[in-house]
Amino acid sequence: MSEVAKMDTKSNSSSASWVTRLPKFTLSNWAPLVALLVLVVLSAMASEHFLIPRNLTNVLRQVSYTGIIALGMTFVIIAGGIDLSVGSMVALVGVLVIMLLNYMGDGWMAVTVSIAAAMAMGAAFGAVNGLLTTKGKITAFVATLATMSIFRSLTLYISDAGEMVSQNNHYPDIGGGYWMGIPIPVWLFIGLAFVGHIILRHTAFGRHVCAVGSNPKVATYSAINVKRVYFLTFVIVGFTVGLSAVMLSSRLNSVSPGDAGLFYELDAIAAVVIGGTSLAGGKGTLWGTVIGAIILGIINNMLNLMGVSPYLQGTVKGLVILIAVLMQFKRDR
Amino acid sequence: MSLPEPILSLEKISKSFSGVQVLHAISVQVNAGEVMGILGENGAGKSTLLKIISGIYQRSSGQVLVAGEAVEITSPSDAKALGIAMIPQEFNLIASLSVFENIFLGQELKGRLLLNKKAMRQRTHQLLNLLETQLSPDALIEELSVAEKQMVEIAKALVNEARILIMDEPTTVLTSQEVEVLFKLIDKLKAQGVTILFISHKLKEVKQLCDRLIILRDGELISVVQVSEINEQDMARKMVGRELNQVFPPRSQVQSKVALKVENLAVKNLLSNISFEVRQGEVLGFAGLIGSGRTETAEAIMGLRRRQTGDIYVQQQAVQIHNIKDAVKYGLAYLSEDRQGCGLTMNFNLPENISLISLNNYSKGFINHAQTREKAQQYVRKFDIKAASLDTELLYLSGGNQQKVYLSKWMDTQPQVLILDEPTRGVDVNTKKEIYHFVQSMTEQGLAVVVISSDMEELIGLAHRVLVMREGQIQGELRDQDINEQQIMFLAAGLQSQAAPLSTTLQENHQ
Incomplete structure (x- = not known):
């Protein structure tokens, strides 16, 4: 604060500093949180079941599968990209993990190796997207649209379109387990959000991600290896997809290749956008994404509790995304 | 009639x-x-x-x-x-x-x-x-x-x-x-x-x-x-036709050590046979019309463009510059003419912009934010940057203050050679003067400066020597009292010179 004061005496506007900073905080940074709080209050009033701990942990668990991916997606979107392939990638990694697990047999060893393999496979599939966009110079939208189709079709081919069931007795303890009364996927979600926040805000790489997304040309002229940064964001989202695949498949102890991860890309992108990250790139926060994911989860939960037709839930989700984006545009004006 | x-x-x-x-x-x-x-x-x-x-x-x-x-x-x-x-x-x-x-x-x-x-x-x-x-x-x-x-x-x-x-x-x-x-x-x-x-x-x-x-x-x-x-x-x-006013400080003493030497630089379809050197303490001007290859020359030196030929020496050492990272490593700095398009991240605040290139100096794993702010504060004082606070996004600064932040950003890489491309475009007269005085004070300390400018007054007021480019080549060199607007214009437009003979390195035959 002392340096701010010093500058103010220089520019003769001692009162301008906190006044100019205030709207920035109220509008762009706090809007998602305010929205979440309002939603929680409204939900608690609308349904007596909402605040029951069991319901809350369920909502959070449900949120964490796409939420984990949304964290990785935040990096991609801040860097100015998009990844449509994450949903198909979840299914592919899920199927491959269960195949590996069944091949290795029972025991914790098999589980450990499989989880490590899932993270590696996710990162590798992300790297494919990264190479297509950087080396292949294909726009992220088109490249990941293509791999979305490829990953899904490979999943169906490998599994022969049949449900893959794990034979390992320990595996369900991962996604279905609790620690201190909170589901393990939720811990992972929060933990990853924290790590992601540190990377984005407190490392050179995170700063470079923002710079690349804000203006790639400026980043190039600032001696940043733009392609490397862009590539790595796809590896990061792939890695989070790998973890999400483990959580999802271990919770259900199976993967159904046609349905697993279906429309996850939409939920993940929606969470990022609702959390205040600009689709134009350049700025965003992981905490916003966490809040965005939870907002989506609560809306789904409330619609269920209130008995709204599941067919209408997509409409509500779509409207929420539109409102979030419109608010962003307003802010930018 | x-x-x-x-x-x-x-x-x-x-x-x-x-x-x-x-x-x-x-x-x-x-x-x-x-x-x-x-x-x-x-x-x-x-x-x-x-x-x-x-x-x-x-x-x-x-x-x-x-x-x-x-x-x-x-x-x-x-x-x-x-x-x-x-x-x-x-x-x-x-x-x-x-x-x-x-x-x-x-x-x-x-x-x-x-x-x-x-x-x-x-x-x-x-x-x-x-x-x-x-x-x-x-x-x-x-x-x-x-x-x-x-x-x-x-x-x-x-x-x-x-x-x-x-x-x-x-x-x-x-x-x-x-x-x-x-x-x-x-x-x-x-x-x-x-x-x-x-x-x-x-x-x-x-x-x-x-x-x-x-x-x-x-x-x-x-x-x-x-x-x-x-x-x-x-x-x-x-x-x-303009009168020079007193915005320019006296020139620094040119030292004998060559800070940057470029030999036979060529870029496909754009540049050929570009050779020059700048000494410590010297200001070398680049004049020429838009499209004459001045910016491209700077970008080729910085590794932003692929060179066909060309050897680059920094402090008499031959250096291999494949990308701009190498150029930064060897102490070259380049402020683009396109401040907003190539220079500054407009939604970053002052410390974030100033430390962007030199970020490794502030980061051992994690960025030391206090240190970047302290350094930014030093530049704010040094260049008298007017901003509501360090947290102000660059978007909200005037052109002149943006330019000062841009200068800070590159000075923070501790360059030996500073290439300024249109350093005072869109900048008010007062800031212009401040930038000129800054250039002078840095050359006093041994920095070599290359100024690319369409503002002839600027070249005449600052430069020890001026190279005039035309159609991707160096058309001629002007020194001391030969540096005047007519001479620059004649060379830039490809006309024969009327006045004193030039120490022309390359004379393209125009008719």
Whole structure:
């Protein structure tokens, strides 16, 4: 604060500093949180079941599968990209993990190796997207649209379109387990959000991600290896997809290749956008994404509790995304 | 002799961009059927004036009269309706379509339901005949030469019965034979009563082609003269004629050590045979017209462009620069002319921008935010940067303060050679002065500075030596008292020098 004061005496506007900073905080940074709080209050009033701990942990668990991916997606979107392939990638990694697990047999060893393999496979599939966009110079939208189709079709081919069931007795303890009364996927979600926040805000790489997304040309002229940064964001989202695949498949102890991860890309992108990250790139926060994911989860939960037709839930989700984006545009004006 | 009726009258046209006035009450009358040349340095206001006439910009005040009637030109289609057409420097043609399809693009002739291709072909054929070219209406644009594309642009203007044709440096893309063809064509159009506004940097062409001349400088109308009453030297003098004021500090003492040496640098289709050196404490100026290769030279040195040939030495050591990271490592710094497009991350605050290149100095795994803020604060004090706080996004700073942040950003890499590309463009006079004094104080400390500038006053006031570039080559070198605006203009425009002999390293034969 002392340096701010010093500058103010220089520019003769001692009162301008906190006044100019205030709207920035109220509008762009706090809007998602305010929205979440309002939603929680409204939900608690609308349904007596909402605040029951069991319901809350369920909502959070449900949120964490796409939420984990949304964290990785935040990096991609801040860097100015998009990844449509994450949903198909979840299914592919899920199927491959269960195949590996069944091949290795029972025991914790098999589980450990499989989880490590899932993270590696996710990162590798992300790297494919990264190479297509950087080396292949294909726009992220088109490249990941293509791999979305490829990953899904490979999943169906490998599994022969049949449900893959794990034979390992320990595996369900991962996604279905609790620690201190909170589901393990939720811990992972929060933990990853924290790590992601540190990377984005407190490392050179995170700063470079923002710079690349804000203006790639400026980043190039600032001696940043733009392609490397862009590539790595796809590896990061792939890695989070790998973890999400483990959580999802271990919770259900199976993967159904046609349905697993279906429309996850939409939920993940929606969470990022609702959390205040600009689709134009350049700025965003992981905490916003966490809040965005939870907002989506609560809306789904409330619609269920209130008995709204599941067919209408997509409409509500779509409207929420539109409102979030419109608010962003307003802010930018 | 009765006065011919003016086809186009400009009355006190002024224009400002975000508070900066770029045109000051320009009043000119252009007669029907004359070729009016428009001369001025880069930034003198030529393009702005023409863009107002062709509806791309809106004037801030004043009045435009076409054939005696006051008109509002709020869009290019308004201009078209009034018979005003512009032949842009970058052609607006669709490569995959044919000549006639391009000419009638957006105004296709239709039958009852379908396009009337026959009529369009016929009309195109007539136009091309009028222009005396052998082009076929069905030829594809992508198969045409640059000169032929220009012909199509002209035909496109004529199909709308343009009465006023604006040509923005049409000859820069043409060979000398093609220029002759173009000039014949202009004479022909003139005979048919078409008025032509002709912008060129080539004084010789202007002299040869135009009837009258408008000379602009710093957004003001300097004079309107009959071409027959002025020679090329006077044109150059009128374009640049300014008194130097006291904004420039005394020059530093040049040291003997060479800080940067470049040998035989070449970039495909853009640069050839660029060799020069800068010593510690020296300010080396680069002059030349837009597109003469000055920025490209800097970018090639910094590893931002692929070099065909070229050896670079920093402090007498040969260095391999493959990308800009290498350049930074060896102590080279480059401030682009495009501050917003290439220089600064507009939604980053001051410390984030200043530490972006030198971030590794502040980060052992994690960024030491306190340290970046402290360093930014030092630069704020050193350069007197005016910002509400360190957390202000760059977007909200004035051009001059942005430029100071940009300078801080590169000074934080501790460079040995600082390349400044148009360092004072869009910057107010006071900040200009501060930047000049900063350059002087850094050269005192042994920094070598390269200044690329279209502001000749700046080069004359700052530089120990000036290299003038033209068409991707170094056209000549000026030292000490030889550095003056006429000399620079002559070299930049490819004219023979009239005054003292030059220590020219490369002399391109111009005629």
